[in-house]
Amino acid sequence: MTVRIGVLGCADIARRRALPAIRRVPEAELVVVAARELAKARAFAAEFGCAAAEGYQSVLDRPDIDAVYIPLPTGLHHTWIERALAAGKHVLVEKPLTTRLVDTAAVLTQARSRGLVLMDNLTFLRHGVHHFVRRMVAAGEIGELRMVSGVFGFPPLPAGDIRYRPELGGGALLDLGVYPLGAARFFLPEEPEVVAATLREDPDRGVDVSGAALLCTPDGRTAQIAFGFEHSYRCEYQLWGSAGRIVVDRAYTPPPAWHPVVRVERQDETRELTFPAEDQFVNTMREFVRAVTAGQPAEEVTAIRARARLLDEVRDRARVLRAPVTCQGPGGRLDAAGARD
Template sequence: MPAVEPIRFGVLGCASIARRRTVPAILREPRTELVAVAARDPARARTFAAEFGCDAATDYLALLARPDIDAVYIPLPTGLHHEWVGRALEAGKHVLVEKPLTTRYAHTVAVLESAAARGLTLMENLTFLRHGLHRTVRELVDGGEIGELRSISGAFSFPPLDPADIRYRPELGGGALLDIGVYPLSAAHLFLGPDLEVVGATLKHDPARGVDISGSALLCTPDGRTAQLTFGFEHAYRCDYVLWGSRGRLVVDRAYTPPPTRHPTIRLDSEHRSRTLTVPPEDQFANTLHAFADAITTRGDSSSDAPHIRSRAHLLAQIRQAAHTTH
């Protein structure tokens, strides 16, 4: 068989998540190759490029103009996603972008439609959904381990960030809902399906910073199953979801950010018994790069992901619209 040409990557931005997790995954994926990186600060791009053995482009537009780049990874602040995802698609590049895809539902729909029209792969780097842990949870629920699923509660929170953190900057799409609220929301969407509607929500707004720093939401399906979500930048660390059924409940701790060496656990509680299952460790960033490469090499346009991305974006917009805001 003829050799398969590698998918040649460019990176727009030198964010911490790129350095720590996604770029190493690009380097490990057999079908991808890192070609170049660009940053607002050329010196930072040169340092990043030297660390990972690639070129440093002069700026974002120069990187997108390169004919030796097939796909771009965009770890820029959320508020810049719409512009640069759009520019990358217009340049004919496949796009892997940090979550959420954009800050607005209309913008999300627009870039999804643009990617589909061009036959390009556009994927959110919402990596926890690619971890086999959640597939095992689904199998347990479908197998009746907790009876009929009645509700899910999910939380993701951590203590206050450095005051200079970009997640406190409204012009860059900051705020707790978009940064970490999307995780328990996505878990609820995964297990309760696309028919969720927002019943009520709260957002605590920091007037000095101009962003929401915590919040909660109650969602419901047409048949009465519910999801309760909590998220924020002002709590002790928590990262979990709980599925509650007619005969028991299932608890997953460290649900959204397990290190690649961690053996995740699933606790099953019923009236007379409690047991813990351990699943194999996985690198969810590597799994996402593998799925992204699959979509490109099979000439797919990641259309199977598009309805889920669109539905989650709609729910985020509903939470914002429904939220009772406190200060």
């Protein structure tokens, strides 16, 4: 069976990673790309040899579409997931699934009631290196796992970036925090709970630009995460055990040709393991197509719901700090009054 896919939106992530991944999966067929403006859809579709459509609903109305991929801003996910499921389409949507647990739970229930697949595109969890690392931990490579730590951050975005727009579901928590939260849940043996958090909010834009959280499992293992749009680049997780530590850099968004390196540190010994390159977007697309044709594993639905719960807990339990308005001066950072730090 070939799964015929339509795309709602012309996001950069779709062009760079997702649509090339669709074309690399033999059981998937890219049929149409839609945008609000037909000219944009045509330009986008010309790159990938598919049809173009004006308006997202026009794709949902087509009988020759089995599934849709939704790379729209997070704040639009809930509406278009609901409409796609109502139209009888399977859905793969960019992470996170929606902005709130209540909305995520609602669309998961809707998908189950209609016998449809609903997945988020948190692709790093489908990269083989992380499954290998989890097997290493289970085999006792670092003794008993005590703590997971994860960070994902990069320098400020361009001023007009949609991730600075609260009405579109902007903010660092939804864009970046979901990665280390996902890593914490992936490696901890029991479901973690957020026990403390901070969010640093830009008062002009009304979105969080950075944050951190402490998580704990019922058996006392912990996770520490940090994320933000105002940092030098870091993208890693560390697993700290009773007898050693595992470090994985470029963990969440490696390019397809990247060969992951896993550093294992034990007392008086450090070694590095290099793994073959994988395209985690292709892996995810294969898994989505397999779920459409053979059924979605129950644990996938459980994982989506659990990650949504953690995002809500960070927001609900965070101490919100107001970020000062700053700019970069020739001799250092200046605050809004012109004082140099």
